[in-house]
Amino acid sequence: MSKIIASAAIRGAHKVCRNAEELLQKVIAEKGEDYHFEFPDTAFYLPMIYAITGFEVKTLKDMKEALRMAQELLHEEPEDKIWKPYLGEALDSGMATLFAEEIWLALRYIEGLEPVKDPETGYEYNGFITDTIQRNLGIQLVDGRMPGFAAIIGAAPDDETAVKIVRELQEKNILVFLSGKARDKNGNLTSVTHQLLRNKIELGWDVYVVPLGPETEHTLYALDWAIRASLIFGGHKGGDYRSNLKYTKDRVFAFALVLGELDDIKWATGAGAINMGFPAICDTDVPVIHPTGVCTYEEVDKELDHSKIVQRAIEVRGLKVIVDKPPIPIAYGPAFEGERIRKEETFIEFGGTRSPAFEWVRLREMDEIEDGKIEIVGDNWKERYEQGGIMPLGILVEVAGRKMQPDFLPIIERRLHHNINEGQGIWHMGQRDINWIRISHAAKQAGFTLEDIAKIHHAMTHKRFSAIVDKVQVTLFTDEEDVKKWCELARVEWRERDKRLEALTDESVDTFYSCLLCQSFAPTHVCVITPERLGLCGAYNWLDCKAAYEIDPTGGNQPIPKGELVDPKYGRYTGVDEYLKKASGGAVETLNLYTIMENPMTSCGCFECIVAIIPEANGVMIVQRGHTGMTPIGMKFSTLAGTVGGGVQTPGFMGVGVNFITSKKFLHGDGGIKRIVWMTKALKERVKEKFQQRAAEEGVPDLLDKIADETICEDSEKLLEFLTQVGHPALEMEPMI
Ligand code: SF4
Numbered sequence: 259m260s261k262i263i264a265s266a267a268i269r270g271a272h273k274v275c276r277n278a279e280e281l282l283q284k285v286i287a288e289k290g291e292d293y294h295f296e297f298p299d300t301a302f303y304l305p306m307i308y309a310i311t312g313f314e315v316k317t318l319k320d321m322k323e324a325l326r327m328a329q330e331l332l333h334e335e336p337e338d339k340i341w342k343p344y345l346g347e348a349l350d351s352g353m354a355t356l357f358a359e360e361i362w363l364a365l366r367y368i369e370g371l372e373p374v375k376d377p378e379t380g381y382e383y384n385g386f387i388t389d390t391i392q393r394n395l396g397i398q399l400v401d402g403r404m405p406g407f408a409a410i411i412g413a414a415p416d417d418e419t420a421v422k423i424v425r426e427l428q429e430k431n432i433l434v435f436l437s438g439k440a441r442d443k444n445g446n447l448t449s450v451t452h453q454l455l456r457n458k459i460e461l462g463w464d465v466y467v468v469p470l471g472p473e474t475e476h477t478l479y480a481l482d483w484a485i486r487a488s489l490i491f492g493g494h495k496g497g498d499y500r501s502n503l504k505y506t507k508d509r510v511f512a513f514a515l516v517l518g519e520l521d522d523i524k525w526a527t528g529a530g531a532i533n534m535g536f537p538a539i540c541d542t543d544v545p546v547i548h549p550t551g552v553c554t555y556e557e558v559d560k561e562l563d564h565s566k567i568v569q570r571a572i573e574v575r576g577l578k579v580i581v582d583k584p585p586i587p588i589a590y591g592p593a594f595e596g597e598r599i600r601k602e603e604t605f606i607e608f609g610g611t612r613s614p615a616f617e618w619v620r621l622r623e624m625d626e627i628e629d630g631k632i633e634i635v636g637d638n639w640k641e642r643y644e645q646g647g648i649m650p651l652g653i654l655v656e657v658a659g660r661k662m663q664p665d666f667l668p669i670i671e672r673r674l675h676h677n678i679n680e681g682q683g684i685w686h687m688g689q690r691d692i693n694w695i696r697i698s699h700a701a702k703q704a705g706f707t708l709e710d711i712a713k714i715h716h717a718m719t720h721k722r723f724s725a726i727v728d729k730v731q732v733t734l735f736t737d738e739e740d741v742k743k744w745c746e747l748a749r750v751e752w753r754e755r756d757k758r759l760e761a762l763t764d765e766s767v768d769t770f771y772s773c774l775l776c777q778s779f780a781p782t783h784v785c786v787i788t789p790e791r792l793g794l795c796g797a798y799n800w801l802d803c804k805a806a807y808e809i810d811p812t813g814g815n816q817p818i819p820k821g822e823l824v825d826p827k828y829g830r831y832t833g834v835d836e837y838l839k840k841a842s843g844g845a846v847e848t849l850n851l852y853t854i855m856e857n858p859m860t861s862c863g864c865f866e867c868i869v870a871i872i873p874e875a876n877g878v879m880i881v882q883r884g885h886t887g888m889t890p891i892g893m894k895f896s897t898l899a900g901t902v903g904g905g906v907q908t909p910g911f912m913g914v915g916v917n918f919i920t921s922k923k924f925l926h927g928d929g930g931i932k933r934i935v936w937m938t939k940a941l942k943e944r945v946k947e948k949f950q951q952r953a954a955e956e957g958v959p960d961l962l963d964k965i966a967d968e969t970i971c972e973d974s975e976k977l978l979e980f981l982t983q984v985g986h987p988a989l990e991m992e993p994m995i
C-alpha cells in the first residue's frame with residue numbers, strides 16, 4: 259500500500275481511537291464501568307470485535323479492554339500486541355479503526371444519539387443493522403436475486419449524479435448503504451442521503467437503499483453486517499479472524515464507492531474494509547492500489563466518469579449481475595418490489611375488492627396458442643384506461659411447452675405477483691381472484707399502458723421459465739361480465755389444484771428434492787424438501803423444487819430418490835442418508851425428517867421459525883424471526899438463532915418454515931403438534947385455520963387455546979402452571995428425553 263495512504267490511514271485510526279476513548283471516559287463517568295450494553299437485536303455483542311478477536315463485549319469495562327486492543331494494534335512494537343494478526347501496518351490500523359468505530363457507535367447508542375435523526379429533514383437513519391434483517395436478506399443473497407452490496411460514502415458532485423448512480427445500482431439489484439459526507443461541486447458539504455431526500459427518492463430496506471448515518475464512521479454498520487454473514491451462515495466462530503475475513507472476501511460481494519474528497523478517517527475506514535476484501539472505487543484522483551495480498555483485485559481504484567463508476571466497481575469486485583427487463587417504459591428489477599404506491603399517487607387500480615379482477619395461468623397445447631400474442635378484450639378499453647380511476651381486469655396467461663406439467667402452473671402463477679411488482683411505479687398484491695394492481699401517475703407519465711401489463715407477463719414468464727415454457731399468450735379482459743365469466747372457469751381449476759396439493763404426501767411420491775441454495779453461505783447445509791415438509795426459509799416447497807429442477811437440471815434443487823423407509827416413526831430414508839453424505843461433504847451422515855430429538859435437519863440461518871425443546875414442559879416452543887421478546891427457555895430469538903445456524907445438527911433445536919407447523923409430519927415421531935406448549939401470538943394467528951383442523955384430527959380440537967404465548971408467560975415456571983391449569987396433553991405424553 260502506498261506510503262502516503264498508509265500514513266493517512268494510520269492518522270485516521272489514531273483520531274477514531276481518540277474519539278472513542280474520550281466518549282468512553284464520559285460515559286463511564288456517567289454510568290459506571292459495569293453498565294451493560296447490547297446493540298438492538300443481535301446475538302453477537304459488538305460483532306466486528308467479536309468476529310475478529312472472540313472477545314464478548316458486554317459492559318463499558320469490556321469496551322475499555324477492546325479499545326486497548328485497538329490501540330495496541332496501532333502500537334509500534336508488534337510483539338507487545340495482545341492480539342496479533344499479521345495484516346501489515348496499514349491494514350492493522352484499518353482493523354483498529356473498525357474496533358474503535360464500533361465502540362464509538364455503541365457508546366453513542368448508550369447516549370441516545372443513534373440512530374441519528376437528521377436535524378434538517380427529520381429523517382431517521384437506519385443505525386445498527388439487526389440480525390433479523392441479516393437473516394431476512396439471506397435468501398435473496400443466495401438465490402442470486404441480490405448480487406452484492408455497495409457502500410456509498412460521501413456526496414456526488416450534484417443531485418442528479420447522486421440519483422443516477424443510485425438508480426443504476428437499484429436496477430442491478432445491488433443493495434446500497436449510504437454514509438458520510440463530502441463537498442459537492444459548489445463546495446457545499448452534503449451527502450448522498452441528502453441529495454436523494456431532496457429529490458424525494460424513496461429510501462429504506464424495501465427499495466434497497468439504506469442510509470446508515472451521516473458520518474464516515476457509520477459505514478461500520480455495513481461492515482458489521484457483512485462480518486455477521488460469516489458467523490450466521492458460514493458457521494465460523496468468533497475469534498477465528500482468518501476464516502471470518504476470508505469468508506467476507508470470498509462470499510460477500512461488497513465494494514465502496516467513495517464520492518468526493520477523502521480524509522484520514524475515510525482512508526482508515528477503507529483500510530478496514532480492505533481487510534474484509536472490499537475494494538474502494540473513488541471518483542477523485544487517488545493513487546490506485548493494485549492487488550497486495552488480501553485481494554486478487556485492485557484494492558483502491560478510481561473512475562472519474564460518474565456514468566462509468568458503477569460498472570467499474572462491478573468489474574473490480576467481480577459481481578455477477580443479470581438484469582432481466584421486459585420491453586416497457588419504466589425501470590424494472592427486484593429493488594422496486596418493496597415500493598409502495600399510495601392512494602394519492604395512484605392513476606388507476608384494478609381489483610382489491612374495488613373492481614372484479616383475477617389472474618390465472620392456464621395450460622394449453624402447443625398448437626392452441628400463439629407465442630407473444632397479446633389481446634385486450636373490452637369496449638373502448640383505451641379510453642377507459644386513459645381516464646384512470648378504477649377498472650375491472652382479468653389477466654389470463656396461457657402457456658404451452660413440451661416440458662410443461664400441470665404441477666408447474668401454481669408456480670408460474672405465483673410469479674405474476676413479482677412480475678408486476680418489480681416494475682418501478684406499479685404495484686401488486688394478492689393472487690388468483692383477490693389480486694390488486696395499482697399503476698402510479700409517475701408510471702403513466704412515463705408512458706406505461708395497459709398493454710404493458712401483458713408485455714411484462716409475456717417477457718418475464720419466458721425469462722423465468724425458459725426451460726419449461728415455449729409459448730406464452732396473454733389476454734386481458736376489461737368488461738365486468740367477461741371478468742366474472744372467466745373467473746368462474748379459473749375457480750374450478752383452482753379448487754382442483756388445491757385438492758391435488760392436499761393429497762400430496764411423503765408416501766405418495768418416490769422422489770424428494772434437495773435445496774442447496776444456502777450452501778453458498780452455509781457450505782454443509784442441505785434442506786431436504788418433501789411434499790409434507792417445505793424448506794426452512796418458507797420460500798421453497800416440493801413442487802417449487804420439482805419445477806426448479808426441470809428448469810435447471812444442474813441447479814440448486816436436485817432430486818433425492820427416497821430409497822427404503824427404515825424408520826417410519828422418525829422418518830429415516832436410505833436414499834436421503836446417501837444423498838446427504840455426499841451433498842454435505844460428509845458433515846451429515848444421517849437425517850430423521852420427523853423428529854427434533856435425534857439427527858434432525860440442519861439449519862443454515864434463514865429459518866422462518868425456531869422450534870426448541872422445553873424439557874421441563876415435556877414439549878416444544880416455537881418462535882418466529884423478528885419476535886424480539888423473551889421465550890420460556892430464557893433466550894430471545896436472536897440468541898437462539900445464533901446457536902442453531904451454520905449447517906449443523908442441533909438435537910432439541912431446529913429451524914423450520916411456518917407452514918411445516920401444520921403438516922402431519924411435524925415432529926411426527928415425537929408426538930406431533932400436541933408437543934407444542936408455547937408459540938408466539940403472531941404465529942398462532944398465522945396458522946390458526948389450518949392448525950385447528952389439524953388439532954381436531956389429533957383429537958384435541960381446543961389445542962390452540964392450551965398453548966401458551968407471550969401474553970400468558972415468558973418463563974418456564976409460569977408456563978408449567980398454565981399447562982397444568984389447562985390440562986395440556988404434552989404433560990401426559992411419554993418423556994421427550
Ligand atoms: Fe436455503 Fe433451504 Fe430455503 Fe433452499 S429451502 S433457500 S437451502 S433455507
Ligand code: ZN
Pocket residue numbers: 396776795862863864865
Ligand atoms: Zn438458508
